[in-house]
Amino acid sequence: MSDQTQFYLSTLLIYLFIDIIGVLGLNLQFGVAGIINFAYIVFVAVGAYTAAVLSLGPDYPGNFQHYVFGANLPFPLPIVAAGVASGLLSLVVGVISLRRLRSDYQAMVMLVLSLIATLVATNATGLVNGPAGLATVPQPLYDWLGLAPLDYQWAYAGWCAVLTAVIFLFVRGITNSPLGRSLRAMRDNDRAAAALGKNVTAMRLLIFVVGGAIAGISGAVFVEFIQAWSPGSWLYPETFVFLAAILVGGAANNWGVMLGTLLVPVGFLEATRFLPQVFYNGFIEAMQWVCVGLLILVFLWFRPGGLIPERAGRYKPRAEAPSGTSE
Amino acid sequence: MNQLIPAIGFGLITASILCIAAVGFTLQFSVTNILNLAYGDIMTACAFAAYLANHAGVNIWLAMVIAALFGAVFSVVINRFVYFQFVRRGTRLFGMIIVTIAMSLIIQNVLLAIFRPTFFSYHTSPGPSYNFGGMIFTASQLAIIGIAVAAMLAVHLLSTRTKLGKAMRATATNPSLARSCGIATDQVIDVAWFVSGALCGIAGVALVLNTATFSEVTGAGFLVPIIAAAILGGIGQPYGAMLGALTIGLASEIAATVISPSYKDVVAFAILIVVLLVRPQGILSEVATAKEVAV
């Protein structure tokens, strides 16, 4: 296999794992707990920015970019900090904006927050360098490992694989437990869940924070690979790519959403990258977004459960036969 | 202080455009209980329709009529063939919002694919300027304000004086009751979307007339102020939308002049988020607690 192919494949693999982490977090919030978070990409961005400003060296006058902190922290501290930062922000946002609103209003609140966040990041130039964003974010352990660039990529892919596995097990630990069951009940009918003694506000906030932290980790690992991050990387429609992956793959099913991630952000969007540029540069990108929209509509219409639908709990069957039937 | 008067002038123009748009938006909500987040993109599509007519030689004001018709038909088609189909299936409220956002993505990017990422403008001149005690308006802008007033009057008369208007209000308040009184709610909904689609088209062209150049994202960029105006006034209430439009139009322009130009957008965002979190029913409405989509 040529070096060029290997570079491409390893990059694709890294993107796949990072997207899976992101999708698992949103699936926990939306698919399992029914929290409508149309601002999810903001928490990915906060993680990315946090990791970036903590990995970069200190800012100085005359620097081509301006930002806060600049602590030059070594791996894996920026990633941990990213998860914490996104988690904390989720807590604040959750407390303020998760309300007993009609669900489309709730969706709009989050969407507007997403737009506000973009406004703030673009205009507050000293914070994270405004519209130009940050660049030259150091890749973790690059010098210490001393690997050739291609080998480093494969190592990075391996690291992402491990992280993805850990997060998958963590998320699955929730969904396959009594907590997961209570979350799904809350999603299906939160009034009834509350009437049975479930503290839905606390559960919702908990999952919002956990999902937010996972988003932050996804962003951190992403920025440490591509080494740059700007408002253009996290516009509000990006949340809908994740959403499309969830709808296509199967909401609330961890394996389903991983399949959806393989198919949508990675498979579909990457495959169409190889199509020759027709009409003009950027036509393909526009059509990709049209297809994301169409995918969402088609799946919502034909197969809202997704390719691998949610699995309701199965328990060990009884030893003896049950009695009678009603109706 | 002498900056304030011209700012109020700008505010009135923005308020006029916002008024037309917000009343259309709120009308769609009132009869179908849907927040149509593709509304801004439909405005853009209408603006492009006018562009095509205009560059084929049609006068811009006539092109606006064409755009209004296009918007009317387009909106009815989208509601009938997409939104209503999902509603009939039992899609819940946030499911519908996902549908409208998907629609928005599709429309915006189809426009991008067709017209390419560049800027467009109409073949028209703003006309002579007039000074009203410190507020300066071009003839075009005065026309826009005039159109807004006329449109609001038309909506008011339609809503209160005609049988159709009464049927729309009945459908908006209680669809099943309206049906049992013999009102053909399906057709009433079509008409409501036709009218609101026309308003959408007029607003789209007016928006472009006021901003000189436009691209496929122009309408979408106006969506937040539209929603803010509609929700501030009380979603589903046309008079509320007018009130909200006036408030936000004036507030944005005054903030832009008095504080800084980048604050123009911020005002609409801030008002919307505060209203959603503090008083989601807005000034005039009682809606906000969970009410599922009207069928």
Next chain:
Amino acid sequence: MTEQDAPILSVRDVQRDFGGVKAVDGATFNAQRGRITGLIGPNGAGKSTLMGIVAGAIKPMAGTVSFEGRDITGQPPHRIARHGLIRTFQLSAEFAKLTVLENLMVAAPGQKGESLLGAELGPLYWGRSEASLVRTARDVLDRFAMAPKENELAGNLSGGQKRLLEIMRALMAKPKMLLLDEPFAGVNPTLAREIERYLLDLRAEGLSMIMVEHELAVVERICDPVVVMAQGKVISEGSMRDVSARKEVLDAYLVG
């Protein structure tokens, strides 16, 4: 008054307005232990609002609600449920994407594995209590003859089966008192007789209940005492026979 005679639920001078309309206007009544107390009255009398207030879904503007001697006024629904006051809903409130068995299991209070840490500790931690929960739930299914539907998604049940599910789920929540919101509305007569039997059995086992109901025939058969509401107030209390003879009650139903 001995400990046994003290009312299990006590509602005092509760008031609640909605946009200027007095939905509940100084309602006062007691519910006794081990009885099925009926709550009846014409449309608009304020019964649902009062139920909502007792269950914690609506905050009263004035007045108190006490359960087993403890003041629960204004507490959120989940805390009131934890005290043992469990409400059922009139319209289907099943967890549609969960199986019937899961619907029952989720209702049980105090489950290991419901906290984040507990969940992550895995089946080693919560496996044993889960298994016993499965057994308890299956016992309830057997009792209501719904065992074959164990793995059916609750959203696919018939209307009548959903009603039974509502009651079974409430039982799993270890209630000391049930608040039944029109359990017989729109139910076919055969199922209605079944539900009546189940409720009487539960009463015999000592479960207290309040039942809001319009079907006066059922109320007459299984409720004692009956509380009558009209225009936001409690206008009469007593057995169905006594109450249906009183002038103020007849007037209220005629005026509506």
